[in-house]
Amino acid sequence: MRIKSLRWNILGYALLGPLMIAALAACSSDDEASGDDEPAFTRVTEAELSAGDDIPVPANEEDIILTVTGNIGNPNQGDAIVMDLASIEMVGEVEYRVVDPFREEGDAEEVVFRGPLMSDLLALWGVSQDAVETLNVVALNDYAVDVPAGDLWEYPVIFALQADGEYMPVSTRGPAMLVYPYADFDFDMDEYNSYWVWQIKTIDVQ
């Protein structure tokens, strides 16, 4: 009897195993398909400033909202890059809808974030895809986090300047904030929420 039931067990696994594997394969290929079919973002403005171009130095020093230092190839002020809102927008903006994980959850209302792709910014800054592993992103209140650079090349991460069509002031986490495409890719929120840096002040490329 024991042998018989064992045989049924084996038979069960033999039948169910391939089915489950097939189902898993189907699921994962679905995922990939949805990721590949259409870009996860909508392009809003075309690039006027791209890799190789000189980055204009902001005329008014008070307009500078971002300072980039470290391992960069295209500085415009000493060893650093300084940018204001206008020069950042010249890189060309995209937008997409995503649930703001700090204010909403689940099927809650989505916010449309808009700004240039981090990958375009990195290219403009002359950051080497091979040599750079992390960006140390620092906020106005000196909150700092090491953001993995690989994700920025791989996924459409936005250097968001606007939310729902309005520029973000500091009081709503502006002037800039990293936004990850949670809607289209499966990120581990426990880890990636910390990469949504608000009130970005400086970036040190490491």
Place this chain on the structure above:
Amino acid sequence: MTPKIENPKLTERALTWASIIILVVSAAALILAVINLTNRINERSEAINEREDIQGFIRDFARAQRELLRLQHVADTGEEHSHGNDLPTQRDITESRFFILDSPRNQERMFPELRETYANARQSWDDSQPLLNDFIADPTDEELAREVDEALTEIEILLNNYDNLYSTRNPVAAARAQRTEDALSQAIIIAVALVMIFIVAVAFNFARTALRVSQAQQETKRAEEANQLKSQFLANMSHELRTPLNSVINFTDFVMQEIYGSVTPDQLDALQKSSKSAHDLLGLINDILDISKIEAGMMELFLEDVNLNEVLTEIIDTSQGLIADKNVKLQSEVQPSLPVIRGDRLRIQQIMLNLMSNAVRFTDEGSITVRAHQQNGEIRLSVKDTGQGIPVNEQESIFEQFRQANWNIKRRAKTERGTGLGLAITRHFTEMHGGRIWVESTPRSGSTFFVTLPLTAKETNSS
């Protein structure tokens, strides 16, 4: 070697059923325990989630409070904060913290008391904005600075309530988490206990079976040893008996042969009776010796070339003496020039002699026919008598030692009974040669004993 269990089959069945019931109950309990455990774990993870949720907005409260303190510091000192943020920026950073606390995500998680106290803090913050703007416009106004400081302190105290509220709230949450943890460890203990009971039941079942098998093996071994010891003793004893008996026979013969002087006819008659009894006794002792040797595994065949025609002629000659005083005819239907076979001559003689004496013993009149021929690569020997025959239900058992057919005991005079060993020995010798023995018989009309012998006996000891 009497069994300890009175009705082993019944007891065994009961034990088997008990084991099955134990296993089924254990399995059911195990499944229930696992289900229970799963529920507990779900409850626990819900509780953990809830605690993390609380911790989540508590963190947001703490951050708001920290930025508020920084704001107060910048306002107090009139200097820029160490992070380089001026008063408006720090005000905006603080506002962004309220922006997060305002969010549906945090509002939903706040318990009512906290939501209320937060609403008050938020209101005070909003109310303080005109004052802050005035102060930003004129940071040197000390009266304004004092009012800003008071307002911010008030908000801070309100905001700080989260800590008190959380502390009062926390014991409840903690106690609930503790209860869940207790229930969880209880469920784990129950599950582990059940698993152990299950394992013990299985192990007990296994051990019981193993014990029974080894007991049976030991008993069998003991019995075999005892039997072998007995056989060895008998073999030795038979030898000791035979030696003096041979003296009796020899000296009786010497007297009968008048070596010690003349013997009267009466004396001769007495001596003949004495000699016959001694020979009978010797035959009995020889039988016992043989069977003992066989049982002790000490019987060996001494293989040689055996001319069966010679052996059978001798047997028939010898048997003539046995039927001398009976009205029985001895017939021989032996195939001339039987092949010479490889076997133990003495034992083959013994086989045939036993069958012959058996036939003579149970046949009062009629005939005894000895047949021998080659058939299918073996020699088939048979001794047919016209005696009383053997009932079908006893035809098998007569070849077992100490066994005599009932008809034998009932109907025969004591002197005509055999030892009950003859056919057993015959069977052993036949089988040691690799042959077979059987009987075909019709009660009241006679029996035929068949023996087959292979042309070459196997080199083997008795079993």
